[in-house]
Amino acid sequence: MIKTWHLKDGRQSLVLSATAGRLPEIVYWGPALPTEEPLESLAELAVFDVTGGMLDENPPLSLCPEANRTFPGHVGLVGRTQVGQNLRPSFIFKSDQQTDEALALIYEDQTHDLRLAFHISLDPVTSLIKAETSLESNNPIHLDWLAAPVFPVPTRTNRLIEFSGHWCSELQAHETEFTPGARMRDNRTGRTDHAHFPGLLVTTPGAKNTTGEVFAFHYGWSGGHKMVAEELADSRRQIQFGHARASYPSGTHFQTAPLYATYSDKGLNGAAIRFQKHLRQKTRFARKTRPVHYNCWEAVYFDHDLDELKEIASQAAALGAERFVLDDGWFGRRDDDTSGLGEWWIDERKYPDGLKPLIDHIQSLSMEFGLWFEPEMVNEDSNLFRTHPDWILGETDQIRGRQQLVLDMSQKEVRAYLYERISDLLSNNAISYIKWDHNRVLPVVDAAQAAGTYQLIDQLRTAFPNVEIESCSSGGGRIDLGILERTQRVWLSDSNDALERQRIQHDAALFLPACVTGSHVGPRTCHTSGRVLSIGLRAWTAAQRHMGFEMDPRELDEAEAASLQTVTTWWKANRDWLMNADILRLDADDPAITAELHRSEDQSGFVIFSAQTETSRQALPLPLRLTGLKPDTTYHIELTNRSDISNLSRGQPALKAGPITASGQVLMARGLTLPWQFPGTIWVLEGHRIERPSQ
Ligand code: DGJ
Numbered sequence: 001m002i003k004t005w006h007l008k009d010g011r012q013s014l015v016l017s018a019t020a021g022r023l024p025e026i027v028y029w030g031p032a033l034p035t036e037e038p039l040e041s042l043a044e045l046a047v048f049d050v051t052g053g054m055l056d057e058n059p060p061l062s063l064c065p066e067a068n069r070t071f072p073g074h075v076g077l078v079g080r081t082q083v084g085q086n087l088r089p090s091f092i093f094k095s096d097q098q099t100d101e102a103l104a105l106i107y108e109d110q111t112h113d114l115r116l117a118f119h120i121s122l123d124p125v126t127s128l129i130k131a132e133t134s135l136e137s138n139n140p141i142h143l144d145w146l147a148a149p150v151f152p153v154p155t156r157t158n159r160l161i162e163f164s165g166h167w168c169s170e171l172q173a174h175e176t177e178f179t180p181g182a183r184m185r186d187n188r189t190g191r192t193d194h195a196h197f198p199g200l201l202v203t204t205p206g207a208k209n210t211t212g213e214v215f216a217f218h219y220g221w222s223g224g225h226k227m228v229a230e231e232l233a234d235s236r237r238q239i240q241f242g243h244a245r246a247s248y249p250s251g252t253h254f255q256t257a258p259l260y261a262t263y264s265d266k267g268l269n270g271a272a273i274r275f276q277k278h279l280r281q282k283t284r285f286a287r288k289t290r291p292v293h294y295n296c297w298e299a300v301y302f303d304h305d306l307d308e309l310k311e312i313a314s315q316a317a318a319l320g321a322e323r324f325v326l327d328d329g330w331f332g333r334r335d336d337d338t339s340g341l342g343e344w345w346i347d348e349r350k351y352p353d354g355l356k357p358l359i360d361h362i363q364s365l366s367m368e369f370g371l372w373f374e375p376e377m378v379n380e381d382s383n384l385f386r387t388h389p390d391w392i393l394g395e396t397d398q399i400r401g402r403q404q405l406v407l408d409m410s411q412k413e414v415r416a417y418l419y420e421r422i423s424d425l426l427s428n429n430a431i432s433y434i435k436w437d438h439n440r441v442l443p444v445v446d447a448a449q450a451a452g453t454y455q456l457i458d459q460l461r462t463a464f465p466n467v468e469i470e471s472c473s474s475g476g477g478r479i480d481l482g483i484l485e486r487t488q489r490v491w492l493s494d495s496n497d498a499l500e501r502q503r504i505q506h507d508a509a510l511f512l513p514a515c516v517t518g519s520h521v522g523p524r525t526c527h528t529s530g531r532v533l534s535i536g537l538r539a540w541t542a543a544q545r546h547m548g549f550e551m552d553p554r555e556l557d558e559a560e561a562a563s564l565q566t567v568t569t570w571w572k573a574n575r576d577w578l579m580n581a582d583i584l585r586l587d588a589d590d591p592a593i594t595a596e597l598h599r600s601e602d603q604s605g606f607v608i609f610s611a612q613t614e615t616s617r618q619a620l621p622l623p624l625r626l627t628g629l630k631p632d633t634t635y636h637i638e639l640t641n642r643s644d645i646s647n648l649s650r651g652q653p654a655l656k657a658g659p660i661t662a663s664g665q666v667l668m669a670r671g672l673t674l675p676w677q678f679p680g681t682i683w684v685l686e687g688h689r690i691e692r693p694s695q
């Protein structure tokens with residue numbers, strides 16, 4: 001007997017089927033099917049043939065491929081009994097519950113006394129699938145691997161896009177061919193990590209930002225993930241995601257994090273805007289307007305002097321900043337990174353009257369105040385470590401990271417101490433923002449560590465619902481949909497080099513919307529690359545995301561300050577719609593151009609940012625083809641920063657003279673002709689739909 005289930009939202013369909021009470025397989029994942037589609041025939045149609053040298057039946061590529069069904073690839077569950085016997089369960093259907101948008105399936109294995117549950121839902125607003133697996137056992141077991149519901153991808157795909165990176169160079173997209181055998185990523189760092197952003201895009205040949213089919217995945221977990229992308233000898237392909245290998249302690253209940261997935265037939269952008277929308281909804285905060293940040297890290301580092309900080313705050317406010325974030329160095333004896341972590345008391349040497357005088361000054365400038373913490377970490381040179389050496393995660397002879405050790409967040413005493421310290425500071429000071437840092441990889445991989453951190457953040461968010469949190473981890477080492485369930489912003493990278501940022505934030509837009517992505521105007525000479533970049537490029541690059549400044553404002557000359565004020569004023573005037581806009585990456589024909597179109601939610605207006613990141617091979621700018629517009633609608637487009645046109649642009653492209661009007665069809669099929677520009681500069685163009693007078 002065949003049993004089928006269909007999740008649909010008018011844009012995509014996910015159909016599962018199962019025979020004889022066995023675990024179900026996804027037999028269709030793609031464009032929306034007609035409501036009357038005969039699902040049993042679809043399931044029969046999906047059955048592969050069998051030929052010589054094969055088993056008499058193809059072992060199912062189910063939501064959890066089973067060893068006991070002789071599955072020839074990576075199985076979905078690997079575990080052992082307490083006495084070390086391999087678990088080889090055969091799960092049988094127990095119950096199901098289904099609506100159009102959500103499905104719960106329960107299976108059991110009587111031999112080992114196990115229950116396996118799958119929860120899969122399709123959000124009708126974002127069109128994002130969320131899929132989780134959980135396992136319960138009557139007796140304690142060791143679990144080495146549990147996959148979130150396993151998705152097949154069709155054989156017409158040929159390319160895997162994964163993300164790696166390192167400090168100051170996050171979210172590097174890497175492309176490999178989908179070939180026979182398995183490609184595996186097992187992130188053993190215990191955190192999301194720069195090197196392992198947990199996303200994967202599987203595409204059809206030639207898929208680009210604006211065209212082609214994409215099967216997109218993201219594992220929403222901050223404790224390190226494992227991914228398997230495998231092509232079996234019979235040509236079927238599977239994608240598995242779960243916690244990093246052997247993350248779980250032995251026990252009776254195990255749960256994967258949610259695996260998010262979506263199918264797009266509109267290129268990478270079609271998937272990207274669904275993740276962006278999901279995160280816009282998740283991180284929506286009570287106060288809708290995102291304030292312009294000022295962060296003092298690159299201005300003073302550990303060298304805190306009250307009068308100097310007040311002067312810096314005054315100048316930042318004059319430039320347009322609305323929130324001042326006091327970074328590392330305000331607590332314990334923290335004069336460099338060798339000591340003080342864990343001592344979450346205000347340093348009386350630097351702040352004899354507490355933080356109040358600084359906060360009062362900041363508030364008198366109509367700015368909010370935010371404070372840096374690194375709660376999960378401790379220096380050996382700290383009273384906390386001296387008193388509680390038993391609170392440390394891992395062995396005592398482990399290699400240190402940034403001279404620091406990690407607190408064991410699974411211990412409730414550790415969480416209670418951190419909660420008491422942080423809540424005391426939040427209760428006694430006007431702090432509306434936390435920058436929550438995490439500056440090293442972990443000595444062990446342990447799901448309880450990330451779970452403990454989630455618990456602490458959740459407890460703080462419940463007690464202080466008006467305090468926003470930014471997730472930072474040496475820049476972008478902890479960016480994932482798990483941490484973003486409970487935080488409102490990420491510090492994408494410690495690189496404030498605008499050219500590097502162009503690349504990093506552009507690739508991050510495959511998942512992250514502008515409103516959660518912190519982007520700051522750095523110093524004239526970048527501290528992490530040594531490069532000198534113009535204020536125009538630095539300011540407009542920050543204005544593409546949640547804008548902020550992170551330099552000593554006293555270094556700005558008059559012209560630079562004026563330029564920064566202009567861009568900041570522009571950002572403030574547009575932020576309410578920009579922070580809700582979809583970021584559509586443009587397929588620029590010139591590899592020297594990084595270009596994006598930010599389209600308002602109601603699709604009536606847009607801004608284009610087109611950065612010339614290096615020298616072009618050809619003499620003149622190539623037409624820039626837009627995307628996401630309505631072909632038969634007329635648009636009005638204007639070059640916002642026309643004053644940046646250089647004297648080496650000697651011709652008369654229409655945009656130099658003033659606004660242009662054109663149909664969406666012309667703009668998408670032919671494209672805009674932009675004036676010639678210097679490398680290291682950016683064009684900003686604003687467009688809107690011309691409303692037809694009603695007849
Ligand atoms: C690493 C972060 O990424 C920086 O922005 C800064 O907060 C430092 N840590 C402080 O130690």
